[in-house]
Amino acid sequence: MKITKPLNLGLAALAGLAFACGGGEKSAETTTPEVSETTPAAPAEEISLEEKYKDDPIYIKGLEKLKTSDCMSCHMVERKIVGPSYADVAAKYESTDENITMLAEKVIAGGVGVWGEVPMPPHPNVTLEDAKDMVAYVLLLKK
Ligand code: HEC
Structure with missing residues (x-):
């Protein structure tokens, strides 16, 4: 019983972090999708x-x-x-x-x-x- 409490707190903190990160990534993704899609194909063919x-x-x-x-x-x-x-x-x-x-x-x-x-x-x-x-x-x- 004594172990579960800090563990739960840790999980809650991790979940909070993940949520924050996820939100951040999403907004970045919407602004730069074109660039990463066109660059990798070109050098291979050349x-x-x-x-x-x-x-x-x-x-x-x-x-x-x-x-x-x-x-x-x-x-x-x-x-x-x-x-x-x-x-x-x-x-x-x-x-x-x-x-x-x-x-x-x-x-x-x-x-x-x-x-x-x-x-x-x-x-x-x-x-x-x-x-x-x-x-x-x-x-x-x-x-
Ligand atoms: C004067 C021009 C000429 C030179 C010099 C020449 N070739 Fe060819 N080669 C051809 C032609 C034309 C063909 C197509 C022959 C055919 O349609 O059967 C051919 C075909 C080939 C093929 C494919 C053969 C097949 O049956 O599919 C190979 C492999 C080849 N040449 C290698 C060489 C190598 C190695 C050399 C140098 C030692 C060489 N050739 C020099 C004109 C040349």
Whole structure:
């Protein structure tokens, strides 16, 4: 019996505080709803795929090898030029060993007909290992 009395007083005080806070928050909420709703969405969409994956070891290794060949003259990450964008290729294929090998062989042998009538020329000087690293980089670039 002796314990309940101070406890009740404490609860009453807490309830009073909560009520005071609640009232305060409500009036603040009505004045600033627009600002907090528009700000979080914007930066997420502006992050480029390069920015998103730049620290991934697959990205770093693949990009280094891509730069030693002519891939960049026909492919861009997020825009179609002569060939499809890497982002479009990544959206089309799961990043499995099977797909990486299949596409690596296609990079070496050249190919046509999957993305249109423009052919990709063969790259006989690229080794299968290097081509796989390049393709792994391409398939990493998912949005
Ligand atoms: C002369 C332009 C050109 C160059 C250089 C080039 N590509 Fe391509 N690439 C293309 C075209 C065009 C296609 C679409 C081929 C098709 O429709 O089958 C393509 C398709 C691809 C595909 C998707 C293949 C598929 O079957 O979906 C990958 C992956 C690719 N290229 C990677 C590379 C890599 C890696 C390099 C550098 C070693 C490279 N490309 C160099 C023009 C090029």
